[in-house]
Amino acid sequence: MTYLHLCFYSAFTLSCLGLAFHRTHLISALLCLESMMLSMYVALAMWPIHMQAPSATLLPIIMLTFSACEAGTGLALLVASTRTHGSDLLHNFNLLRC
Amino acid sequence: MMEFVLFLGLCFILGGLAVASNPSPYYGVVGLVVAAVAGCGWLVSLGVSFVSLVLVMVYLGGMLVVFVYSVSLAAEPYPEAWGDWGVVGYAFGMGLVVVVGLVVSGVSGLSVDVGTVNSGGLLSVRTDFSGVAMLYSEGVGLLLIGGWGLLLTLFVVLELVRGLSRGAIRAV
Numbered sequence: 001m002t003y004l005h006l007c008f009y010s011a012f013t014l015s016c017l018g019l020a021f022h023r024t025h026l027i028s029a030l031l032c033l034e035s036m037m038l039s040m041y042v043a044l045a046m047w048p049i050h051m052q053a054p055s056a057t058l059l060p061i062i063m064l065t066f067s068a069c070e071a072g073t074g075l076a077l078l079v080a081s082t083r084t085h086g087s088d089l090l091h092n093f094n095l096l097r098c
Numbered sequence: 099m100m101e102f103v104l105f106l107g108l109c110f111i112l113g114g115l116a117v118a119s120n121p122s123p124y125y126g127v128v129g130l131v132v133a134a135v136a137g138c139g140w141l142v143s144l145g146v147s148f149v150s151l152v153l154v155m156v157y158l159g160g161m162l163v164v165f166v167y168s169v170s171l172a173a174e175p176y177p178e179a180w181g182d183w184g185v186v187g188y189a190f191g192m193g194l195v196v197v198v199g200l201v202v203s204g205v206s207g208l209s210v211d212v213g214t215v216n217s218g219g220l221l222s223v224r225t226d227f228s229g230v231a232m233l234y235s236e237g238v239g240l241l242l243i244g245g246w247g248l249l250l251t252l253f254v255v256l257e258l259v260r261g262l263s264r265g266a267i268r269a270v
Contacts, residue, residue: 001205004140007107010196011114011133017192018118027169031126034165035117035133038157042110042137045149048229057229058237060149064156065244069251071161075168076258082171083259 004046012039026081026088030074037067103143109136119189122177123169127162134158146226 001009015035022029041060048056078088085092113136116129134157141150233241 003104004107006200006205007110007140010200011111013196013199014111014114014118014192017195018120021118021188025123027123027165027171028120028126031117031120031123031130031165034161035114035130038130038133038137039110039114041153041157042140045141045146045153046144048225049144049146052225054225054229055232055236057146057149057226058233058240061152061230061233062240062244064152066247068156068161069247071165072251072255073258075164076255078168078171080258088171 005043008039008043008046012036012043015039022090024089026078026090026093030071030078033074034067034071037063037070041067103140106136106140106143109133110140115189115193118192119185121182121185122174124177127166127169130162130165131158134162148224148226148230152230 015032018032019029019036022032041064044060044063045057047059048054081093082088110133113129113131113133116132117126120126120129134153138150138154138158141147141153
């Protein structure tokens with residue numbers, strides 16, 4: 001594995017772990033999702049460099065577009081739940097708890 | 099000077115670690131900004147400066163700015179800081195998981211690949227510009243699908259935050 005592949009791979013893994021173990025706030029989980037998107041963007045941008053294939057440069061741009069959509073939707077969920085529960089603390093989201 | 103990209107890769111990992119083990123969303127955003135700046139420098143060092151500029155303007159200047167003022171919803175008067183032992187434990191534990199994964203998967207040595215595209219930017223046809231320009235010629239279907247998705251997301255967001263008596267998320 002090259003050093004740069006290791007860099008974005010471990011950044012992605014750390015962000016996945018942060019998403020799995022998010023503790024207090026909902027927005028911490030959304031920030032970990034954004035960090036995963038960032039590492040995927042850098043990974044997809046490195047592919048056309050190594051393969052010398054210019055047409056694959058399209059992939060990180062398209063991924064960023066849909067990542068923006070997802071970030072907007074996540075923040076809308078955050079705002080909606082803050083309006084309902086008063087904060088985005090995760091221990092307040094207990095509707096589905098049996 | 100070719101080794102600067104290795105330092106930027108290290109900053110990228112540290113930014114990801116900072117986001118994952120954030121004591122408070124304020125510090126998580128700082129880690130994300132550091133990781134984004136390191137990623138931009140990394141892409142510029144590899145030669146694709148257009149893709150790096152798109153990252154700066156759209157991701158750092160658009161999405162992260164929106165995240166920063168949404169973090170104000172999570173305001174708490176006494177946030178934890180980096181020096182608290184719980185946070186250090188989380189950061190150490192996550193770093194340990196990555197290291198153990200590397201050891202178990204048998205990564206014995208790291209090779210460093212060198213090289214940029216376009217002879218350092220001196221050719222008249224640039225790889226990344228011409229690649230993204232295909233979005234308007236052969237990739238017009240992707241352009242339309244992306245635009246349609248963005249328009250749809252606008253209506254989704256408006257519907258989610260409408261609230262009052264007919265909102266999508268209610269307490270009871």
